[in-house]
Amino acid sequence: MATIGFAGLLACAPIAHAGTPVAPVPLQQGSDCDPNYSGACVPIASDVDCASGSGNGPAYVQGPVTVIGNDIYELVRDGNGTGCES
Template structure:
């Protein structure tokens, strides 16, 4: 079809030149060197158009680069940790040491000690208010103190009785006075000391009181 149109165009040009008396231009060179005439499409035939820039497909994705730094919103500062404060009540007990009191007792030998009343320790109860901050004790305040058990004072008796020197001779069981001479009472002896029997001789019969030697004097 294109060749037919081209031939028609060339023939028309030759006819117009012949009528006007203008010689037909001589064509030299190859067909590739001749200027190409626009190709006219016949009525009803679709024409081929070069794709426009908007319709031209592209295989390379468009990448938009930005040199502007991205803006990051600063995070708000974290809130300061609030300390945990706790107040509790604590009860403690303390021992009250009993006291001691001494009394004189003339029935006991001098220097001898006897516990008459046994001492008992008392108890004191104390209440504290304890403050802790984050688990660490920061304060301790005494709010109450009371004696919940009274101590009992220990009583000790101390003897004051003076020891007495013996006036009896140790050679006899029963009291035979110590003297320059001792005779049996009611006898013929002249003393100066006398003793009533019976008296058992447990040592030496220094006063010759056991005349029959049976171990019993003044019988």
């Protein structure tokens, strides 16, 4: 019986071919991003405002952002679940 080394196992790994759908890898937010939001990194700060708005910070986020938890920074004003849209 022949022994196949590690390199032989790599050669047997499946390879995606052109036209084969591949599942997208979700973007991971860093530990400095608030876990209540997705889409853009909302910094963890005493207050965060939309960069395009008239808020006074001290931190800002360039949206859009989706609320996936509690909207602790009140970035969503119209209740649609998405903030900092413009």
